[in-house]
Structure formats: C-alpha cells, structure tokens
Amino acid sequence: MGVINRRDFLTISSAFLAGSTVLGGGFVLSPYRQGEVTSLKSDKVVKTTCELCFWRCGIDAHVKDGKVFKIAGQKDHPLSNGKLCPRGLGGHGLLYDPDRLKHPLIRKNVNGKSSFHKATWDEATTLIASRLSEITEEHGPESVAMFSHGFGASFFKTLLSAYGIDTFTAPSYGQCRGPRTEAFKLTFGHGVGSPEGLDIANSKYLVLIGSHLGENMHNTQVQEFSQAIAKGCRIVAVDPRFSTAAGKAETWLPIKAGTDIALLRSWIHILIEEKLYDEDFIAENAIGLSELKKSVRDATPEKTFAITGIPVEMIVKVARDLGRYQNQALVHPGRHVTWYGDDTQRERAIAILNALLGNYRAKGGLLSQKTYPIPKYDFPKPKKSSRKFKSVYPFAGSIPSNEIVDRTLADSPESFKAWFIYGTNLIHTLGDQKSTIEALRKLKFVVAVDVLPMEITGYADVVLPECTYLERFDDLDARAYKKPYLAIRQPAVKPLFDSKPGFEIARMLSKKMGLPDLFPDKIETYLESRLKKIGHSLVELQEKGVFVNQDSGLYRSQNEKMRFDTPSGKIELVSNKLREKGFDPVPKYTQHPENPPGFFRLLFGRAPMHTFGRTANNRILGELMPENELWVNAVAGQDMKLKNGEYLYLVNQDNIKSKTPIRVRLTQRIRPDVVFMVHGFGHTDPRLKTARNRGASDADLISHLDVDPIMGGTGMNNNFVTFTREA
C-alpha cells in the first residue's frame, strides 16, 4: 500500500484539476454508449419499521411489480437517519425465504407417530381455543405462560390478558438485558432503555465493558459511535477478545474473563481516593459515598492486576482519564449482560462509576429519555388474575423466562401447563437446552407463532405462520428515545403463502375464545383511533412513516434540582434495597470458576450481518457470512494441534457435544484462555434449508447457568469447551 502525505495529495488533486483523462487509445465504432447499470426503478416506496433486530429503525421498502427489491434507511426516522445496517438492508431475504412457514400446522399422532399436518386457519385457531379453554378450566389461566420477542406480540398479549392469562415473559430480560435494567433502576431509579439512553455521539471518553459496538450493529448506536470517533473520542475496550471496537480503541484491556467487577471496583476506588469524581454532583445528588469508599478500599490496582491481568499502570491511567473527562466520559452499560450470575452487581458497579463521573444527563453521558405521547387504545378491561405470578427473585422487574421453565418442570399445582410462544426460538435462547426441552415435553399444549420453522416450532402442537414485518401492520412504535418519535409498521406487499399478520391471528383467536368484541374489525381502525386522539390520521403517518418531537431537556441545566425514582430520591451508590433483601449493597468481586486444563471458556456475541438465529436462514445476509467460526488464540490453538480452517466439534464440561461442527479460526485477536463464536448458528431443523448444519450453536453447550439471585438472569459464560474431531 502506497502512502502519500497530505502535501502530495494536494499536488495530485491540482493535477486532477488540470483535468487530463488518459485516453483509452484507439477508436470505437458504436452508435451509443450504455455504461449504466439497469437498476430497478421502484413503483412505490413504503415507509415502515424494520424487524431484522429489535432496534426498530425506520426503513423505506422499495417495491417493483409487487416485490420488495431494495430496502434503505428512512431519512426522517431518528433511529435510522437515512442509514441502515446490513441486516436491515437484507430484510427482503426474510420476506422471500423459501423455507418460511407457509400454512398453519397441527401436530397429530397417527399410529403412535407424531407429525405435523397442514391445517386451515379455522382448524388451527379452533384447536387452540378449545385446548386453552380445557387447560384454563382445569388449572386456571395462571397455568398458561406467553413467551415473546418483539412488539408484534402486543395484540397477543391483549388477547391473552383479556382471557385472564397474564404471565408474559421475554428472554430479552432474563437472558439479555435484565440485570442492566435492575441495576440502573436500583441506582438511578430508571433503566437504560432500548434504544439505550446514552449520549455516545458527544462522549469524549468511552469505556466499553465487553460491549462490541460495530459487531453489535444497532444502527443509531453505531452511528453515534463513529461520530464520537470522528470527534476524537478516546475509547477503552475491556474485552478478552480484540473486537472491532477494540480495534478502534486507544486502549484495549484484554481482561481475564469474569473479573470485570474487580476492575470496576478498582476504578471506583481510584476515583474516590484521588478525588477525581464529580464532587459537587455527588454531594448534591447521591447518597452512600462514604460507605462506598470504605467498601472499595481493598480494590487497589495491585490487587486488581492480580485478579484481572491488567497492568497496574493501565488501571490507574484509565481511572485518571475518566476523572479528567468526568461528565463527558461514559462507561457503557452493555446490552447482553447475563454473563456470570452476578451481573446485576457488575451493572451496579458500572452505574456507580457513571454516577461518580457525574455524567447523568450531561453531554456525552447517561440520558433519561422520553416517549412520544400517545394514549392507549380503549380495550375492554382485562380480567384480574387470582394468583399472579410471583418471581422468587426479589428484584425481577419482569419475569425471567428461565423461571417459567423451572416452574413448568416443578411438580406443583402451580406448574405451567401450556406455553404460547411468539417469535422466539427458546431452544437457542434460554441456555440449559435439556431443561427447556424437558419442559416442552411435559407441557400439555404449546402454540408457536413464527415466520420461519425455527427449532421451537418443532416442539409445538400448533404452529401459526405469521407473515413478515414487510407484509403487515403492527402496533405503533413509541418507545422512549432521545428524540421522542412515533413510527408505523405497515405492509409493503401482501402476505405471501397462507401467512397472516399478528393482528389478524389474534383477532381470529379472540372470536374462537369467546371474546368477539375485543378487537376492532381491522387493524387500521385500531391505529386510526389511537392516532385520532393526538390529532393525527393514519394516512398521514403512513405517508410520513414517523412523527418526531424535538428533544427538549435532554441535558440537565446548571443548578437543576434532580429527583431520582429511588427510595432516597437520590442516586444510590449504596443500595439499601439490596441490603434489605440480603444482597451486597455495594458490588463485591467474587471469583468465578476457571477453565479446567485443556478447556476454554466459551464466549459468544454478534456479527454485524446477523441477528442471531433470526437471520441465519436469510439467503441475502448469509452470502457474506454463511456460518460462524470459533475464534481460538493462535498460540493456544497450535498447542492443541488445531489447524486454521478445520472443522471441529466442541465438547463442554458436562460432556455435551455440539450438534454440528464449527470451523476454527486461529487468531491473535483473543486471549488464550477463551474461545468465541457468533451466536445464532448451528441450526438443526431440516426445514431451515440454508441455516441447517452451518456453524455451531453455543446454546448446545451452555448447559450450566449461573442464575443471578437478585433478578433471575441466567449467567451463561461459565461454560468451558474443548475440541474433538469425532462426529
């Protein structure tokens, strides 16, 4: 690669200005030139909301001859700003996936063999209604749980709660963001939100704890990340793996996995000892500093080095830099944070650190976000359930999905008898696959609503094919964001095959379940009615795609008196709520199991062109990444006699083998004691023709879960694997 300096460049550019295009040389006899590509011109552009992940960017779906051929970012949508991530750009790969669920399926037992049979919608919904009625009559509506992912579930929730079923759970809580939500609620009185309320774009010093922005392609967050880089933000990446973000970082701290709390405590210790924290802010807005100070006194950089493997001077340097930038520094709370079972405490440490920096509602810090004001639809009041689900985890703000599994397996009158599963592949999501499958086998009735024949649908009694996000209306999207917005999801094309939009399915079910007046006749009526209440019309929103309110009061003003939604009304550096329930009021470091000899700690994460299993079968997205690879440190891999590019099976500490082999990638980019793979591959359902047998699934190997006693999240990173060439 040739390198030229800027001066050279300018002379070259003036040579450009002289404008001499070298001739091709010769003559061409041609009546015309046609250098242009024959790109398609769209007949119409539909403004809608993406569902390739759950960030929900606004998209423009370009349609020609009734087919979506191109998807682009919506210009006015605050989550996309006209740009889009690879997954969203390849969304039509889901729409035209030939393996989609095409019609309802009913499990039938013929001669002792159970198999799926094609059914009509009437048959399928009738069966669901009758089975649910049987089960609720015998065991009460509390014996039915609903699992969901995504806001397409909202009408099903409306339906089930009208029926008296109100146990709703989402793996996005117990298997992903739950600990973060509870830790920040305990500290600041509110969660971080999704999309996260972080002012990354204006941050001057950003610390990422295992967060791999750039591979985690949440559009706006990555946009902000790159804006921050462009503005010279200094980045610290704490990660056992040299992630893309670590590649952008000024400092990469290849921490020993599982020791983050020790590092965070050390930073807290230095900030307090050296008085680098925002003293005025803390004095005004926080309680518990002196107790905090006392409890982190032992977290010296020297001790921390011994635990984390991060050199003392690096620990001190980052702490001092944090102190230098204070309000403009940000310690990213992460997103998938269910790692070791003490995750709420780790997130608490991150929250405390941010509090000490005084970056709350400061430019470049943590923000509190607002929603676009819109009233709910006047559904009939739902029945009150007699015995509402009560979690055994005192701070479970939502129901951890794993607890439903436990409660299903338990031999008690309160155990669950039926699951209604919407758009989440629990087999690959929950960890401890064995228990999940056992629970599914024990259940009397399982309904799965999905777009693709994911593994979970194979365990259902009835499978309902929902159409994709490009073929349906959904509820309005008005989540809290820096710029409050109200966006629509609307169909770009008519539903393919015999699939139906969620609303239609819920409405059909409502009729069969004896709630004929629950839903209006059309979803348009529902949307129109909600929009009318704020003086808008559906047509208007369909045309614009999104309404945006300008952000106001995003940043705190000087001398603004802030009140936090905590018992003390202040930021709780020390949490008495935790103390009352017998937990550490200040995060403590506990040691986690180490890898046995010859084993590697299994870590997993994202790739920019995939959203886990949801996109593994997408032929467009799969082109650039058809399978996942196992990252193994080059030196450690050579010691184990591994060859770069070879396919191996993995065996975990419980002697469980991966169902499929995975290709080894020997690399310098990872610590020698861990291995890494992208989550969402290694599908085994033969109906997933593209995804099947591509790469391996970490979910197969996460047989050990460390459940967070505070909120019930499942720590997944205490699993260890070794290699075998035997199938």
Next chain:
Amino acid sequence: MTEIISNKLNPYVYPNLDIWHYEIPLYLFLGGLAGGLLILSSGMILFKKESIENKAVRWATLLSPVILSIGMLFLLLDLEFKIHFWRFYTAFIFTSPMSWGAWMLLIFYPFSVMQALIVFKDYINFYPFILKTIKITEPHLQKIAVVNVHIGTGIGVYTGVLLSTFYARPLWNSSVLGFLFLLSGISTAAAVMLIICNSGDKRTFLKVDMYLISLEGFAATLFIIGGVTSAGAFHDAMVYLISGTYAAWFWVLFILCGLIIPLLLETLEVLNKVRYSPLVPLLVIIGSLSLRFIIVNAGQSFSTFY
C-alpha cells in the same frame, strides 16, 4: 503477524485469479504453432523457391491457417458473451494486445491462405475466381512469403504479449514471455514438420529444431532469471513457478521433456548415435503445450499483485 480477512464474493479473482481454463492455453499453443508453421514454411520458400515442392513445407502452409482456426474456436469458447464476438471489429484499441490480435487475423488469413493456395495450385481445378487469383498472385509468392514471415512472427509474439501486458499479474508481466512463446511456437512447428517430412529431410529439420530448442532454452532461462532478480510480487511469482505447486510440472514436463531430452536426443540423432524416433518431436510438442498450461495456470494461482 498479519491477519487479512476479506469478504469479497468473486470466484473469478478471489482467492486467486480464475478466469481462464483449458481454452486459453490451447489457443495460445495452437496460435503459436500456426505462427511457427507460417514462419518456417514462408521462410523456406524465401530461402529456396523450390521448397514449395517439399512435403513438410506444403503441409505447413496448409496447416497454419487450419490450426489457427481451431485455436480461434477455443478462443471463442472462452468468451463469456460469444454473440458479441464481432465487437472485436467495431473498435481498434491500440493499447490492447487482444485488439491487435483480432485485427492481425484479418491480415493473417488472406496472406496465409493465399500462400497455401499457390502451393496447392495443382489440386485446385475449380472456382475460376480462385484460379484467377492464384494466377495473378503466383508471381508474387516471394513477396507474400515475406509478409507471412512477419505475420507469423506477429502471431507468435502475440500469444505471449497477450499475457505479458497484464502488469497486475506478476508472473505474466515479463517482456521475455512474448519472445519465449514465439520461439516455443517455432520449435513446435519444426517438430511438427519433422514428423511430416520425408525421411530424406529429417536431418535438416532435426538441425532446425535443435537450433530452435536451444534458443527457446535461452529464452526460458532469461524468463526465469528476469523473474528471480526482480522484486516484490514479480520475484515471488517466479519463485512460486520454479519451486511452488507447478514446479514439478515446469521442470519435468517443460524443461526436461520439452527441452533437454529432445535436444539431447536430436543431437545424438544428428550425430547418428541413435536412430530417429517420432517420439522426440512429440516430446517437443508436449513440452510446448504444457508450457502454455503451466504459465496460464501458475500465473492465475499466483495472481496477487502487491
């Protein structure tokens, strides 16, 4: 240590160049042979007009356009957009060897065919137009032969230049390649004529072939030295050729079977130490054919330019 990961989807260039398969080496071989046959036959006619009675010369004049046509067929087979073949003749791009080659054919065919017609005039007693043409051109046979020597040389050189103008492909990008392919083409032509010729002429053609093989060996040496002594990708490409995947093919098939053994045997034959065997010129032909395959394939598998 450097780890490079590219997500380029393009089987034509990634992980290495993969655009030309059996068609192009065959085309290059047949083109070189046709050029060589034309050079030798025209040269001999120039040298001695009576050569037109010589069996080998007569066959060479006839075979040259026929073999080139077969070569052209392979070229056509290689084109991805065959019905656009005529587009070669709606443009002349003087920087493109392929364009030169295309236009050169327009000169090659009339002159080489004319020469063949004159040589075989006794067998042609039809088409008064052709007879008339032969009658008019026959006195100018020597002039036609002069032109043909040049055209033959042009075609022969062209088969190498076609590859050597690709600066991006380090193995091919050697100015010796045109020279090497030309000499290889002529020596192959001599071998073919050696097979065809009457037993009385064997000695003459053996000597011609010996001389040409020596020259080709010289060109091959220059080609190797030129590559080894250059820098970067060009050096690495040559090292790859002489010691990489294709090394055995290169040394055994081309250098040993195509050059050294025939040269040795032909020398012994001329010295009457061994009896003439048609196997020897066959080895030359095989060596020359494998040279095209080895260079085209090795040049593609080591196509990285840096």
Next chain:
Amino acid sequence: MARKKKYAMFIDTLKCVGCSACVYACKSENQVPEGFCRDWVVQKTEGTFPHLSQLIRSERCQHCENAPCVTNCPTGASYYPGDGTVQVDRNLCTGCKACIAACPYDARYIHPVGFADKCTFCQHRLKEGLQPACVTACPTETLKLVDLMENSSTIEDLVNGRQIVKDKVHAGTKPKLFWLV
C-alpha cells in the same frame, strides 16, 4: 454547459466498523447476482496478542485515471465517460476477461449474462443527484463521494490533515479511492 466532473471516493478507515452495509446496499441497488459483489470489506489485523492494530477498508473499483482495464479492453467496452469514472458498456463487451486480468485491484467479475461488471459509483444515481447506494446506506458515514473538480475546501475539511493511503500506487493506475487512516 455541464461542468466537467471528476469523482473520487474518500473512505474513513477510522470510522468504518466493517459491517458491510455497503456491500448489501450495492447488491440490492444494482441487482448484483448471487455469489458476486461490486464492493467488499477487508479487515487487516497486525501484531501479536495483545499488541494488535486493525485496519478496516471498504473496497471497490478504484475508477483509475490510468485504468489498465480500459487500455486492455479490446473492444472499447471499458471506457472513461468523462466524469472521472470508469464504466463498462455491456453492449460492447465480449466477456474476454482481459479487463479482469488487467485489474490490479481485482474489482471486476463476469456477470452471469456474460459481460464484465463492477462498481459504477452508481452513475445512474449520480445523474439523479443522489449519492451512491453504499454511501447512502453506510451507518458510520465512512464513505464520501467527492467531485474533485468542485471546491477543494470540502476535500480539505474531509482530509483535515490526515494521512491518505492509496492502494498499489506503484501500478501507475492513479486510483481514486482515498483511504483516510
């Protein structure tokens, strides 16, 4: 009279996270057939654990000023339309693949129909006053298409004193992708 243009692309390697949105955007926009691409992303990591550095580059046709594909094209199918780009006239292309062999950047492929194809800088979009599809989609604003004939202050702002890297300059092709490192 329309002013003469000279398009070039600036690619900020610091901002780029290698997500490959550019590739997908291009493939949809230009109906690039399955198994091929007009742009791609290269990740280069140097060093040994834990001392590593990384460079990520979005790559495509360089629209060289002295393009070997144009000089080697026997039919004039590859040509300079005069806006600083290099284009392929698929009506003239025979699919001889000389251009593919000639390109030091390996930027071309043969479309299943039979003609050579590559990045056009989305010439059809430029004519409509739009930016290329990859530039529009890029979530990190890594890509910038610039008319070098236009005010140089934009370019100076863009470069902002940073080092510019061009690929394989010794090939003498005068490439027009500029990577800011």
